Amino acid sequence: MKIGDLAEKTGVAPRLLRYYEEVGILHPFRSANGYRTYGEPAIDRVLQIRELLEAGLTTEMIREVLPCLEAAKEGTPKQCPVAKDLDGLRRQLSSIERRIEVLQRNRQAIKTYLHAWEDTLADTPAEAG
Structure with a gap:
C-alpha cells in the first residue's frame, strides 16, 4: 500500500509517517519508481507507535523497544539489546x-x-x- 493508504487506515498524516521513517521507527519498502510502499504489518506498527507516543515515550525510546516488542509478538526468543x-x-x-x-x-x-x-x-x- 502507498503512504496515503497507510495514512487513511491509521489516521496518521503522511507527513508524520515520513517523520517516523526519518527517525528510524517505520521502514517502508521502496518501489522501482522510488515510492514508499508498506505491507499490512505497517498498520499495526504505526498504531503501536502512536500508543507508545501517547504513553509518553520518545521516538528514541520507541526505536529501542520496538524490536523487542515485535520479537515478543512473534514468539521468537530474541535477546533485546540494552537500551541507551x-x-x-x-x-x-x-x-x-x-x-x-x-x-x-x-x-x-x-x-x-x-x-x-x-x-x-x-x-x-x-x-x-
Missing part, C-alpha cells in the same frame, strides 16, 4: 503505572456515582400522569 536510556524507560514505566492507578481510581469513583444515581432513580416512584 534504561533510566528514562524506568521513569516512563513508573509514570504509566501512576496514570493507570489514577485511571482505575477514577473509573471506580464514576462507577460508584452511577450506581448511586441508578439506585436513587430506582427508588423514586414514577410520577402519576
Whole structure:
C-alpha cells in the first residue's frame, strides 16, 4: 500500500509517517519508481507507535523497544539489546503505572456515582400522569 493508504487506515498524516521513517521507527519498502510502499504489518506498527507516543515515550525510546516488542509478538526468543536510556524507560514505566492507578481510581469513583444515581432513580416512584 502507498503512504496515503497507510495514512487513511491509521489516521496518521503522511507527513508524520515520513517523520517516523526519518527517525528510524517505520521502514517502508521502496518501489522501482522510488515510492514508499508498506505491507499490512505497517498498520499495526504505526498504531503501536502512536500508543507508545501517547504513553509518553520518545521516538528514541520507541526505536529501542520496538524490536523487542515485535520479537515478543512473534514468539521468537530474541535477546533485546540494552537500551541507551534504561533510566528514562524506568521513569516512563513508573509514570504509566501512576496514570493507570489514577485511571482505575477514577473509573471506580464514576462507577460508584452511577450506581448511586441508578439506585436513587430506582427508588423514586414514577410520577402519576
